[in-house]
Each structure stands twice: as structure tokens, then as C-alpha cells.
Amino acid sequence: MGQGAGGGPQPRGGATLAQVAARVGVSLNTVSRAIRAPHTLRPELLGRIAAALDELNYVPNRIAGSLAGTRSALVGVVVSSLFHSEFAAVVEALQTGLLARDFQVMLGHSHYDPAREAGAVRALLGWRPAAMALVGIDHHRDVSRMLGEAGIPVVQMWDVGGEAIDSAVGMDHVAIGRAQAEHLLARGYRHVAVVGSLRPHDARAHKRCRGVAQALAAAGLGEPALATSAEPGDPDLGGRLVAELLARHPEVDGIACNSDAVAYGVLRALRARGRRVPDDVGVVGFGDAEASACLVPALTSVRPPRAAIGRLTAEIILARLEGAGPRQLEVAWDILVRDSTARGSTVSAPI
Amino acid sequence: MGQGAGGGPQPRGGATLAQVAARVGVSLNTVSRAIRAPHTLRPELLGRIAAALDELNYVPNRIAGSLAGTRSALVGVVVSSLFHSEFAAVVEALQTGLLARDFQVMLGHSHYDPAREAGAVRALLGWRPAAMALVGIDHHRDVSRMLGEAGIPVVQMWDVGGEAIDSAVGMDHVAIGRAQAEHLLARGYRHVAVVGSLRPHDARAHKRCRGVAQALAAAGLGEPALATSAEPGDPDLGGRLVAELLARHPEVDGIACNSDAVAYGVLRALRARGRRVPDDVGVVGFGDAEASACLVPALTSVRPPRAAIGRLTAEIILARLEGAGPRQLEVAWDILVRDSTARGSTVSAPI
DNA sequence: GGACGTTGCGTTAGCGCTCACTCTGTGCGA
DNA sequence: TCGCACAGAGTGAGCGCTAACGCAACGTCC
Numbered sequence A, B: 001m002g003q004g005a006g007g008g009p010q011p012r013g014g015a016t017l018a019q020v021a022a023r024v025g026v027s028l029n030t031v032s033r034a035i036r037a038p039h040t041l042r043p044e045l046l047g048r049i050a051a052a053l054d055e056l057n058y059v060p061n062r063i064a065g066s067l068a069g070t071r072s073a074l075v076g077v078v079v080s081s082l083f084h085s086e087f088a089a090v091v092e093a094l095q096t097g098l099l100a101r102d103f104q105v106m107l108g109h110s111h112y113d114p115a116r117e118a119g120a121v122r123a124l125l126g127w128r129p130a131a132m133a134l135v136g137i138d139h140h141r142d143v144s145r146m147l148g149e150a151g152i153p154v155v156q157m158w159d160v161g162g163e164a165i166d167s168a169v170g171m172d173h174v175a176i177g178r179a180q181a182e183h184l185l186a187r188g189y190r191h192v193a194v195v196g197s198l199r200p201h202d203a204r205a206h207k208r209c210r211g212v213a214q215a216l217a218a219a220g221l222g223e224p225a226l227a228t229s230a231e232p233g234d235p236d237l238g239g240r241l242v243a244e245l246l247a248r249h250p251e252v253d254g255i256a257c258n259s260d261a262v263a264y265g266v267l268r269a270l271r272a273r274g275r276r277v278p279d280d281v282g283v284v285g286f287g288d289a290e291a292s293a294c295l296v297p298a299l300t301s302v303r304p305p306r307a308a309i310g311r312l313t314a315e316i317i318l319a320r321l322e323g324a325g326p327r328q329l330e331v332a333w334d335i336l337v338r339d340s341t342a343r344g345s346t347v348s349a350p351i
Numbered sequence C: 001g002g003a004c005g006t007t008g009c010g011t012t013a014g015c016g017c018t019c020a021c022t023c024t025g026t027g028c029g030a
Numbered sequence D: 001t002c003g004c005a006c007a008g009a010g011t012g013a014g015c016g017c018t019a020a021c022g023c024a025a026c027g028t029c030c
Helices: A017-024 A028-036 A043-055 A062-068 A088-099 A114-125 A141-150 A173-186 A203-218 A235-248 A260-272 A306-321 B017-024 B028-036 B043-055 B062-068 B088-099 B114-125 B141-150 B173-186 B203-218 B235-248 B260-272 B290-294 B306-321
Strands: A074-079 A104-109 A131-135 A154-159 A167-171 A192-197 A225-229 A254-257 A282-286 A300-303 A328-330 A334-336 B074-079 B104-109 B131-135 B154-159 B167-171 B192-197 B225-229 B254-257 B282-286 B300-303 B328-330 B334-336
Touching: A017 A028, A017 A043, A028 A043, A062 B062, A074 A088, A074 A114, A088 A104, A088 A306, A104 A114, A104 B104, A114 A131, A114 A141, A131 A306, A141 A154, A154 A203, A154 A306, A167 A173, A167 A306, A173 A192, A173 A203, A173 A254, A173 A282, A173 A300, A173 A334, A192 A203, A192 A235, A192 A260, A225 A235, A235 A254, A235 A260, A235 B290, A254 A260, A260 A282, A260 B290, B017 B028, B017 B043, B028 B043, B074 B088, B074 B114, B088 B104, B088 B306, B104 B114, B114 B131, B114 B141, B131 B306, B141 B154, B154 B203, B154 B306, B167 B173, B167 B306, B173 B192, B173 B203, B173 B254, B173 B282, B173 B300, B173 B334, B192 B203, B192 B235, B192 B260, B225 B235, B235 B254, B235 B260, B254 B260, B260 B282, B260 B290
Parallel strands: A074 A104, A074 A131, A131 A154, A154 A167, A167 A328, A192 A225, A192 A254, A254 A282, A282 A300, B074 B104, B074 B131, B131 B154, B154 B167, B167 B328, B192 B225, B192 B254, B254 B282, B282 B300
Antiparallel strands: A300 A334, B300 B334
């Protein structure tokens, strides 16, 4: 790497404030001010400093800045799993909201495992974030304790049915499950089952499942048939579970799926078995994934306001950082009714 | 926040090494050693320090560690767009490989825009990462310059047809485009078109497009019909583009799509127009998305080895950090042949 | 014309940690 | 008896920056 052109040994990454200062002939702090509070300098000096900054390709060292400064420029975000999954759009909206204020997002993953979630939270806290956001509201005590003791704003996303550590923005998943079942019942399906991935610690999925049971009970029907698994929810899982379900409960004519990916496999398996959707069986998904409107039949699904949740989370974090109090809010969702529950008629025509 | 129980004012986030040291009655450095090099301490002392560490819930401050230490624990990753998109699995595999060595991944997004990519790279370099990984191999000069001057390992992912800054691991996208077209031609489709999102700076998409043209030329056929747009590639775009395409070129009987999401919309629009797939028109996608095997007809698609690319990127980064030289490697991909190009017969039976 | 802001910059003291070095005591061979 | 290697712990400097304060030189106003 060699030596810098004019001023001391070359630091590990790029120029330092001290080098810029030496080049211009001012103190280090003056250069810092030129960046952070330009209006406190004479325009002429400011120009010279700006030129030197540019010549040396100065990139502020945010590590040093965070250590010295009052507040960090990082926000930690923990999701169950960004990948093959439903939280990407939430994180994108969150990130967009925070980037505008120059906050960096640092991502961690729980993989639906409380121990790994605690590990991810601990790892992120090591970077001393200004705030944290995480998916879910029912957490392991270690997680709640660490987050509570951190003394920073914490926003729990996606779910609202629980006790928030600080702030929360999400949906009522029991109500979603109820709505899935009620929709099927309203369309004349009587034997409703729940199919999908049901990991031990995916509290949201359990709540939706409970909601289905509630709706059936309210309609004077029995418990829903269950075909669930702790494996990740993908089409193949849906196919296997529905095969197993129909072997045990051939009378099932309505299926509430825990995710759209599972529903894709359910539709395929039903087709392979000669069960017509929606005439023989109605299927409703959760998540409104990209392909759902393109399937045959198009999949009826619950659409969560992902972008809104991410945007609101960013807003709450920024407000909390400026002294506002904690907030807890529930966001609205809707059911996109498509052909997979349109018994006897076509609800949405293909393009 | 108040004062700490035993030793100095409460710092901004959690206990410090100095507090732990004061509690045990040793020097700060000894506690640091207990964490970084436990074998250099007496077991008895180590036990007492471990107890104090635990009691105070000490979480190492990685900001301070990075500033003081020789090397950073961060790796910067820039993708076009993680969301609605194809890079999630790559990043997941990359992250898994790096997390094992205690590296944190920091994500940035280019949104297929060179200026935003430069901004993302600059922002990430501000955190003084130990290495960088980014999607694509054809970058704006500013990006190449910044990365070259940073003096850290740089791995360019996903594409290989260009000059690497340091290391690269990806696919030959021209060859992919050729394979898409050759597959269609081999199935008897003669009038091949390209449909999909073709952003000005998405070099990979342009290369695949060029590959299609090459294959047609080699077969003595003319230029492919094009129906492209700078909008993001989703099913609706596919539907609109194919409508426009068929209006201009009703003879088209083979469609190579730039992404599976676009292909979904293409299939839906063809169905709505009464064009039978695969009998009248063959459709091949790119990306092998989750739903592709569940569509009717199931979509033939190019499957990129996402996990392998991510894993190899992690391996190269770790090796480079330990002194190994730069590497450039091309990974293999394949075409999953399904019903959408199975003219006259069913290739893959539904489950 | 002396007390009092104001503007514009320099000085200084850390943030919490790592790393190179120094120091102390112990064991052991010559 | 002395020297000397070595394990085990302490000391001090400094990473690059921010923030609080210091301090000239220049108005401003009674």
C-alpha cells in the first residue's frame, strides 16, 4: 500500500480527517465541522476543505464516528428468515425509511428458533444499535431481558397479540385465522382443515390455526382437521401434507393454508388426485405471494400490508429516537378472493 | 439509567471491560485476554472472570473492537434488490458461511442503478469492511475505483463475463440465453422472442438476450422479437409485454423470459388469449422460482446454483483474508425441463 | 470605552477496545 | 550462585472520530 502522499502513514482504509486537515492546514476538528456543521465555517475555507476531501477521496469512518459519537447509526433487524419468505418486503420498506436518515440496517435471523434468535439479538447488540426491530411479539425471556436492558427503542413487527417490550406494529393473527375459516364457511365449505408448516415457536402460525378453530366452533362445527409439520413451508410439503390429510379425512372440502407456498403444493396435489378446486375443495392461502394470481385456479389469499408495516416501523423508530413515547398499533389486512374459493362461479377472470 | 453497581458511570450500552475488570480485581487487558486468548490465563482466574462476565451480562462492543483491532468483522454485500428477487438465497448461503467465522454481513442495494450502487458501496466502505461482495461484474468506474483502492478482497457474484476487480464467481449469461433459445429450437419452436424486464444497467439480462440472438443466428434464423421494458419484472409486466408482442408478431411460438415472475404473467396472458402452452407456444423462464413447478403447465426454467454461489463467495472471502490469491470461477447451471416446453407430450407428471 | 455577545477556529479529552511491550515471579540447568 | 527461559499479568499508546470547552478577534450597545 505504501505511504500516503502528504501526511503520515497510510491508515488501514482510506484517508483520515487528520490527513485532510494537514493538507488544508487547519485543525482536524475543523474538517469534522466542515462535514457535520458546514454553516459554522467561512465559505472560502469550506471550499478548500471540500476540495481536499474530494481529492483524497475521504470516506468518513463510521466505526470511529459511532464510538466517539453520542448515538449509533445502526438499526438491528431480526427476522425469522428473510429468504424463501414473507418478510423481505417488510425489511425493504423499513430499510428505505431508515436509509433516508442515514441509518444502516443490520440483519439477523432467528430461523424460527428461540436460541438462535437470542444469539442473533446478542450479536446485533454487540454493534450497539440505536434501535432494534424484530418479527414476532412472543419472545424467549432472554431476548426480552436483553432488549429491555439495552435501553433502546424496540419495535416488534408482524404480530400484535402479546405483550410488547416497547413498541409494536402488526396484525391480529387469530383474527386472520378466523377470517380464513369464515370465508370458507361462507362459500359453503363445511369440513375445514389446516395445512402447512407449524414450527413449535412460530407463534403467528399457531395463532392463525387457533383462529380457524374458533370460527369452526362458533359455527357449531368440530375441531378442524390438522395436517402440519415442523418442516419449512414449501410446495412439496403442501403436497405431502394434503395427501396425508385426505387419507385420514376424505371428507375435507376446505383447506386453510399457513402460507401461499404450501397452498401451491396443495393445489397441485388436489389436481393430481382428481379433486376439483374450487368445486370439490376450497383453498385459501396466507401471504399473497407473487405467483398466487397466476395459478390455475388463482389462489385466494390473505394479503398482509407488508410495506406499511415496514414503513410504520421506521417511523416509530425515528420518532422514539427523538423522544416520542412507545406506540402499539394494529394494521389492517384483507382477503384477496380469487378462483380457488369461488365455488360454482369465477370470481376473478384471468387477464 | 443511573449508575452502575460497582465501578464508574453506566456506559451507553451494557457493561465494559473496565467494569468487569474492576469487579474481578484484575486489569482491563486481562479480561480482554480471557475472551480472546483464554489459554494464557490461570484456570482459576478464568473462572472468576467468566462469572463476572456473566453476572454483568457483558456483550463485547464490536464497534470499539473494530476500531482498535487490526481487522474488521464486517463484510459488505451489495445486491441489485434482495426483495421480490433472485438473490436472497445467494445472500443466505453467503451469510451462513461468514457467520460461522463471526463475520457480520451488511447489506446494500443498487436497485439496478449505477449511481445508487456507487452510493451503496461508498456507504458500506464507511464501515471499513474486511471484504466486499457484490452482484454483477460490469460496474461504473467509480465503483471499480473505490473498490480497487479499498485494498480489501472483493468478490463479484452471479456473472463472469467481464473483467473482475479481484475475484468472481458466477455464470455465463450469454451461454444461458443461448441455452434458452437452443432448448426452444430443439423442441421445434421456430419463432423465438425475448420477453421481460430489461433495465438499462442490468448487464446480465442484456447478456442473456444477446445469447438468444446468437443461438438464433447460429440456426440461420433472424433476430429474436423483443418485448422488454425497464420496469421491474413481475407477472403483470409479463402479461402486458406478451400482449404487445403478439400484436406485433403473431407468428411467435417460443418465448424466453428474463425471469420466472415474468413468465408467470406470460403463461396467464397466453391462456387468456387461447394460445395453448406448450402446443402452440413454448415458454422458458430464468431463475426457477418456488412456484414454477406448480403452475399449469409447469414452467421450464434455468436453475442457477444460488446456494453454491453464496457458499463459494464466502469461501473465497475467507481464503483471501488469509492470504490466498484472487480466484475467478464459473459455476454450472441447468435447465429444468417441464411442461411449458413439452410440445406434444408431458415431460414431468404432476405429483 | 469597557462589558458583553458572536463568529470562527483550535485544544483537549475521551469512546471501549486491541496490541506491543514491560514487568514479576517461578523453575531449572550450568 | 547465577543466568535465563517462560508463563502470567500489567502498562501505555493509540484506532479515528465527536463533543465540550477555550480563546482570540471582531462587532454592538448603553
